[in-house]
Amino acid sequence: MNDVVICLFATVGFDKASQGLAGAGRRLADELGGRLHAVVIGSGSDKLASELATFCDTVIVADQPELAEYQPETWLNALVRFCGELSPRSVLLAGDTYSQEIAPRLAYRLGGSAVGDVVEVRIEAGTLLVSRQVYGGKAQAVLELRRSPAVVWLRARSFAPPTPRDEVATITHAIFEIEVDTRTRIVERKREAGGQERLEEARVIVSGGRGIGGPEPFTTELQPLADLLGAQMAASRAACDAGWVPPTWQVGQTGKKVTPELYLAIAITGASQHMAGISEAKTIAAINTDPDAPIFKHCRFGIVEDYRKVVPLLREKLAALQTGANQSPDSAPR
Ligand SMILES: Cc1cc2nc3c(=O)[nH]c(=O)nc-3n(C[C@H](O)[C@H](O)[C@H](O)COP(=O)(O)OP(=O)(O)OC[C@H]3O[C@@H](n4cnc5c(N)ncnc54)[C@H](O)[C@@H]3O)c2cc1C
Missing domain, CATH: 3.40.50.1220 (TPP-binding domain)
Known part of the structure; x- marks a missing residue:
């Protein structure tokens, strides 16, 4: 119950935001005295999974063909399954578009609370508190997330990366029956x-x-x-x-x-x-x-x-x- 899950997507890779996410997850899990689990979705996850294995307690890779491409409902179904099984206190995501889109839906499906664009996560007297900027950065709001799990997406580059540990986590490739849901589908891709x-x-x-x-x-x-x-x-x-x-x-x-x-x-x-x-x-x-x-x-x-x-x-x-x-x-x- 004091565990933390971080969700990462292979197409995003281990960029600065993902490194900050891993750092925030590691520190939060340590503060809670829990374990840090990484869930990686999408094909070509091996490099990302190996990086994460040096910071996390467990790494689960979901790279079945149905999950290779971003498909919000299907990725969400996979995350609901993993997070449901792990029963974490908090689920953290980065600030990329996928994470922003999925986080509130994930919170709803897990019966938890959701908040985004967070610049600080901490535990105070056993309570999970997050901070985010309001009024165009003129003030900071501190929010208490009462419903577990707290599903939070983090602002990029607001968190320091983790320090690698001596232990290396085992990487598990999860094979399971996926509920494919194609209410939304990608019709075209354009490079920025x-x-x-x-x-x-x-x-x-x-x-x-x-x-x-x-x-x-x-x-x-x-x-x-x-x-x-x-x-x-x-x-x-x-x-x-x-x-x-x-x-x-x-x-x-x-x-x-x-x-x-x-x-x-x-x-x-x-x-x-x-x-x-x-x-x-x-x-x-x-x-x-x-x-x-x-x-x-x-x-x-x-x-x-x-x-x-x-x-x-x-x-x-x-x-x-x-x-x-x-x-x-x-x-x-x-
Ligand atoms: C719901 C909502 C969301 C919005 N979201 C965003 C957002 O995400 N990002 C955003 O940027 N805006 C956003 N806006 C719009 C925002 O309110 C402003 O209208 C916009 O930022 C103004 O852009 P600007 O400063 O480039 O233009 P202007 O307000 O027209 O300012 C131009 C400036 O250039 C200066 N200037 C003119 N000529 C020169 C020169 N030769 N050399 C030096 N300085 C010169 C002028 O003195 C002036 O200060 C949003 C508005 C709403 C209502």
Whole structure:
């Protein structure tokens, strides 16, 4: 009853969010004095299962052909079966789309409680408490989850990875009768434009808003800056809705929640719905012509200026710094 189950999907792999999930699961199981079980769904799970075996007490892989592809109801049926058998105190999932979709349904089917976008999980006087950001990150709500199991999906990069242990768990390949349910089926797959690393995993983000003025400057001004910084590109909803950049770039309440070391907001006003996506960013820097733009209340560094003047200067400076760093001491100008 004090056990914890973490649910992972082979197609997502052992990315930073999954590592954080494993870390959160391990620490919670240790706090509860219970065992940590990993359930991995989908084909090609072997590598992920081996990674998990170094942190978990048991690893169950469900990779039958019926579970190879994402199919929400069928994957849910499999998870209900495993979690039902293990009777855990808590079931933790990562923040990927599959997990977000499945978590509340899983909680309902297990008779437990559900909560998402969690940035902290802890036990206090025997009670399971979770924290999540509210009011666009201006405040934090602490929730007590009374019904067991507590089914929780975690915000990406908000949890530290686990430390490998000496023991390695046995990996069990579960073969069982699957209830295939095809109420929902995938009709088409499209690769995200740009094929870049997941935005939620980015350490540095260059983000543009409506003040950029059109699609071209995203390519000619912002992208070269992002390249110099080794950053990923993102945008406000206004810029995405205008069709200037792909919708997958949207950050905010109805977009992605990001947690970079540096978030550079260019010509973004800083509406609360945008800030909801960046409240966990370590450092926010902003460029905006309006000194009263709300973004300046949230950022650590701010420049009140037209981005068309600032961005080329930033690029020039960064390029010079990189050239200097690449020059050997002998060839450096004296
Ligand atoms: C239910 C709901 C959900 C929403 N979800 C999201 C969400 O997930 N993400 C999101 O981003 N928004 C979201 N929004 C929209 C949000 O309220 C704002 O409308 C949006 O974020 C504004 O985008 P923006 O800052 O790019 O544009 P604007 O508000 O138009 O701001 C443009 C800014 O650019 C500055 N600027 C103009 N020209 C220049 C220049 N040359 N150089 C420098 N600065 C310049 C201006 O001073 C201004 O501050 C949501 C709204 C609702 C109602």
